[in-house]
Amino acid sequence: MKKYLVLLMVMLLNTGSVFAEKNAAQIVQAELPEVMHIEKIIVEGTEYEKDDILTNIDIKSVEQISETCYRLNLSPFTIRIHTNLAEPIQVSAKFEDCCSTCGRYPMKNEDLSITPSSYTIQNPHDKIETDFFTPHVLAHDDTVCTSYNAKLIITLGRV
Amino acid sequence: MIKKILTLFIIITLIAPAAFARVGNPSFVFAIDDYFRDADSSNSGGNNGGGLSGGAITAITLGSIGGAALLGLGGWLYKKKTAESLTAACIRGSKNPLVPFCMETNPEAEFYARINNNYPYLKKALSLNEIHYCPDSKYLLIYDTPIDKRKFDSVKFEIPQGTKSLNITQVSDPFNPKDLTAELFLYKNETNTTEPYMAELENISEKSSEKNGIIMKTLSLDFQNYPYAAYVVSNYSDKKIYAVVIEFIFRN
Known part of the structure; x- marks a missing residue:
C-alpha cells in the first residue's frame, strides 16, 4: 500500500x-505586445495630444535669406513617446500642409520644412522625449500677410 | 468566406489602433503679418520734424496713381519702405507729401464738372458726405484709379496742423471681405524710418459696406504728434477701380 x-x-x-x-x-x-505611441507633443512646456491643435506655436525669429526671401522660424516642439521597445526608434516630423485660413493662398511644399526631419533614438525607454523639432517657413515677395493653418505629420517607426 | 472576412476584421481592429497611435496629425495657426506688425510697433524713437508749410492749395493730378506690385510679407515690407520714403518709386507724394487743399466753393466750377463727367467713383464718394469748406475742412482726393490683382497703391500726405479728425470715404467696385483693404500709416516725422504703422482701416466702420464697395471711417486722434500719413489700398482679388476722399476736419 x-x-x-x-x-x-x-x-x-x-x-x-x-x-x-x-x-x-x-x-x-x-511575446509582449509592442507598444510605441506618441504620448504627447510638447510646445514650450505645454503638452498636447497627438492630433491636437497646438495653440502656442508662433514665429520666434526671422532670418533674411535673400533680398526677397525670409525664413520664419516657428516655435520648436518635442515629442514624448510611450514605448516598451528596446530597439532603435525613428521619430519623423514633416509639414503636411500650410494654407491661408481663407483657403486661397497655399504655401509650396518646398517652402515648408522641419529641422531635423527625424530623430533616431538608439536606446529608447518609456516616456522618452525627443530633442527639438523646429518648423520653418520660407516667405517670399508674394507670400500673403495673413493667418495660416499648418498641419504636421509625426510618425514613429522601427529603424 | 464569412470566416475570412471576420478574421480580417479582427486583425485590422487589433492592428489599427497601434498603427494610428504611431501617426500624429497636429495642426496650428500662425499669422505672418501680426509678427511683423508687433515687431515693428515695438520700435520707437525718432525726431519730430517741423513739417511742411501748411495751407497750400494742391490736389492730386487727375489720373491714375502708379500702383506697386507685390503683396504679402515682401509687399508689406515694401509698402512700409515706400511709405517711409526709403524708396521713392510707386508712391504718390513720397518725396514731398501731398498737402490737403481747400475745396472749391463754387459748385459750378470746372473742378466739379470734370469730376462729375469723368470720375463716377469719386463723384459718388464726394456725394456720400456733406462737403465742408475752409477753414472747417481740407481735402485730399484720389481720383478713380484702377488697381490690379495683388497690387497696392500708396499716397503719402501731410496732416495739417489743427486737424481734429480724419474722415475717409472710399468707393470702389464691390468686393468680398478681405479682398480689398485700406490701411493708414501715421508718422511723427517725414523721413523717420523708425516710427511706423499706427492705424489700419480694416474695412470696419458702422457705415462700411463691402458689398457695395464703400468704406467709411472717421478717425479722431491727437494728430499733433503725427503730421504725416500714408494711405495704402491693397487689392487681393480681381482688378478694381476705387476713389478716395480724405477730409481733414479742424472743428470739433
Missing part, C-alpha cells in the same frame, strides 16, 4: 514539474 502511495506521490510530483516546465516554456515564449 505504501509502495502505491509513494508511486502516486512521485507521479504527482513529476507531472507537476512537467506542467511547470511547460508553463515556464510558454511564458518564455510569449
